[in-house]
Amino acid sequence: MPSAAVLISLLVPIIIGFAFVRACIPGEKHLCRHDWLRLCLGVGVGFGLCSCAFFVWLLVYGSVHVFYISVELGLAIILGALAVSRATGCRLCRSPMAPKTTLSRWTHPLVIVFVLIFLLACMSFALESRIHPDGQGDAWAIWNLRARFLFRGGEQWRTSFSRILFWSHPDYPLLLPGLVARSWIYTGAETRNVPIGIAALFTFATVGVLTTGLYALGDREKALLAGIVLLGTSSFIKLGAAQYADVPIGFFFLTSILLLCMRDRLPVSGTILAGTSAALAAWTKNEGLLFFVLLLIVMKCTKEPVSRFLSGAFCILALLTMFKLSLAPPDYLTQNTGTALFQDVTDPSRYLTIAIGFIYEAINFGGQHLNPLLPLFAALFLLKRKETRGARSAAIILTGMCAGVFFIYLITPVELSWQIAWSLARLLLQLWPAALFTYAYVVDFPVASPAIIPETIPSSINQ
Amino acid sequence: MRGLLLAPILMIAFATASSVALLRDASLRYVHRTPQVVGALDVDLASLRQIVPRGETLGFITDRNDVEAVDERLYGLSYSLAPLIVENTANRRFVIGDFRRKANIPIALTQYRLRVVETLGNGFLFCAPQ
Numbered sequence: 330m331p332s333a334a335v336l337i338s339l340l341v342p343i344i345i346g347f348a349f350v351r352a353c354i355p356g357e358k359h360l361c362r363h364d365w366l367r368l369c370l371g372v373g374v375g376f377g378l379c380s381c382a383f384f385v386w387l388l389v390y391g392s393v394h395v396f397y398i399s400v401e402l403g404l405a406i407i408l409g410a411l412a413v414s415r416a417t418g419c420r421l422c423r424s425p426m427a428p429k430t431t432l433s434r435w436t437h438p439l440v441i442v443f444v445l446i447f448l449l450a451c452m453s454f455a456l457e458s459r460i461h462p463d464g465q466g467d468a469w470a471i472w473n474l475r476a477r478f479l480f481r482g483g484e485q486w487r488t489s490f491s492r493i494l495f496w497s498h499p500d501y502p503l504l505l506p507g508l509v510a511r512s513w514i515y516t517g518a519e520t521r522n523v524p525i526g527i528a529a530l531f532t533f534a535t536v537g538v539l540t541t542g543l544y545a546l547g548d549r550e551k552a553l554l555a556g557i558v559l560l561g562t563s564s565f566i567k568l569g570a571a572q573y574a575d576v577p578i579g580f581f582f583l584t585s586i587l588l589l590c591m592r593d594r595l596p597v598s599g600t601i602l603a604g605t606s607a608a609l610a611a612w613t614k615n616e617g618l619l620f621f622v623l624l625l626i627v628m629k630c631t632k633e634p635v636s637r638f639l640s641g642a643f644c645i646l647a648l649l650t651m652f653k654l655s656l657a658p659p660d661y662l663t664q665n666t667g668t669a670l671f672q673d674v675t676d677p678s679r680y681l682t683i684a685i686g687f688i689y690e691a692i693n694f695g696g697q698h699l700n701p702l703l704p705l706f707a708a709l710f711l712l713k714r715k716e717t718r719g720a721r722s723a724a725i726i727l728t729g730m731c732a733g734v735f736f737i738y739l740i741t742p743v744e745l746s747w748q749i750a751w752s753l754a755r756l757l758l759q760l761w762p763a764a765l766f767t768y769a770y771v772v773d774f775p776v777a778s779p780a781i782i783p784e785t786i787p788s789s790i791n792q
Numbered sequence: 793m794r795g796l797l798l799a800p801i802l803m804i805a806f807a808t809a810s811s812v813a814l815l816r817d818a819s820l821r822y823v824h825r826t827p828q829v830v831g832a833l834d835v836d837l838a839s840l841r842q843i844v845p846r847g848e849t850l851g852f853i854t855d856r857n858d859v860e861a862v863d864e865r866l867y868g869l870s871y872s873l874a875p876l877i878v879e880n881t882a883n884r885r886f887v888i889g890d891f892r893r894k895a896n897i898p899i900a901l902t903q904y905r906l907r908v909v910e911t912l913g914n915g916f917l918f919c920a921p922q
Binding site: 442445446449450452453456457461462463469474477481483486488489491493496554560563696697698699701703704705707708712774 | 798799800802803805806807808809810811812813814815817818821822825828831841846847849863867870871874875877879
């Protein structure tokens with residue numbers, strides 16, 4: 330029974346998320362191949378929405394209660410009805426397919442390799458989770474600790490934001506703790522399978538969004554290759570199994586950038602979903618705020634209408650503001666002010682230390698002494714590149730994130746070398762799925778000559 | 793054209809090698825795993841959560857000298873005792889003592905003017921001011 334409760338606790342947010350995504354990106358009355366993308370998007374978005382709903386419940390009701398389950402079920406019914414009413418046809422199915430490439434003959438072998446590497450990744454994930462059932466480092470010291478406070482704390486759940494617990498970053502937002510605590514309401518006990526299940530779903534949904542997103546943009550083989558590279562990045566799988574929030578935030582970075590690049594193929598409500606996703610990144614970790622601001626700036630600069638984007642983000646940002654102003658203690662970065670801050674910013678040795686840190690992490694990226702950047706760089710020289718507005722925006726955002734991380738290291742009051750060693754690899758992994766998507770979106774395999782493949786797929790075919 | 797096929801082959805080779813290496817590494821670590829310290833204290837300290845009122849802040853003293861080890865024990869205690877807060881000080885109504893050596897217990901109790909209320913196991917003592 331407890332495992333059934335765990336399954337239900339994870340299934341309800343997925344249904345909510347799928348319905349929300351289908352309401353924003355309407356589909357056919359029946360399911361089509363793009364519903365795989367909607368499902369993968371729905372996993373993270375549903376988790377985010379349920380976490381927000383749980384926080385609202387805590388603010389209004391004052392403590393955890395089993396009646397909260399009925400709120401989520403109500404939400405699932407309402408969003409499900411909305412999704413059905415908006416099922417007026419899939420615009421993605423009507424978008425033109427990319428012409429067949431030289432890789433088109435390789436589809437079946439690529440699918441087999443993808444499935445095999447997926448199975449290897451699942452086995453590694455399961456073993457890592459058995460070794461560290463409570464998660465590693467930050468997972469238990471920050472996220473699962475706070476989930477315990479919310480679940481066990483009763484009416485005193487606010488004590489989890491005490492300044493005494495400064496080492497557990499009480500200023501961090503509540504996506505993961507809220508999500509874990511609300512799942513424990515379903516199970517009635519603090520089972521470790523909940524955070525493990527959430528971590529697994531976020532990890533593999535990220536792979537799913539990357540693969541199905543690129544497929545929706547037209548090229549199945551490129552999508553499979555990108556999925557294979559992400560599944561083969563061992564540090565990504567390990568970080569997911571460690572239950573860190575860096576994989577969930579990476580999911581939201583990827584989702585927002587994917588929707589930004591797909592906006593020509595989506596209805597305007599797709600932009601609302603992009604806003605929701607970017608705001609959920611900010612609801613996951615403080616880095617998400619930087620991402621949200623960068624995304625907004627890029628949209629403004631490229632003269633994209635931002636009103637719908639902001640309308641999708643509004644409720645979540647309002648909750649985040651309420652959390653930051655009324656519950657969270659000040660961020661540790663605010664400790665560094667005045668002269669100390671000026672000294673740090675003008676100290677050349679700090680620039681050098683950070684630059685060395687970036688170079689070191691780039692060289693050692695991926696873990697297991699197998700750097701996934703190497704085959705990608707090789708491919709960059711061998712293949713053509715196409716310039717699109719979406720890809721340019723994505724590249725600017727990702728570069729801006731790296732610059733933001735650089736600046737945060739510059740002003741951190743914590744010992745610099747220690748902080749770089751502790752966090753930079755994870756911060757780069759947050760950006761990895763979105764960077765991989767941007768890369769795969771930019772590179773182009775040559776179109777197959779008619780002698781090899783006699784026809785291209787007509788745009789009207791709906792597989 | 794063959795050069796163009798090199799790119800996907802490189803990516804697949806990298807991903808396969810990396811996945812196999814990760815699985816081998818995880819299998820080895822699983823076989824030789826040691827019991828996780830975090831969460832293991834949950835059972836020992838469950839009774840304490842029933843006794844001490846919610847929202848209470850507990851003190852913490854230890855005979856460990858290594859800062860990293862002290863932090864790890866303090867964070868592990870906080871994880872197991874949540875929603876009780878544990879602070880690295882002896883100036884609280886209730887204090888948790890963490891001792892590796894029995895000989896250090898009377899010295900610490902005298903130094904901080906504490907008395908033992910309950911032995912919690914695993915080197916932990918539940919103390920209160922004398």
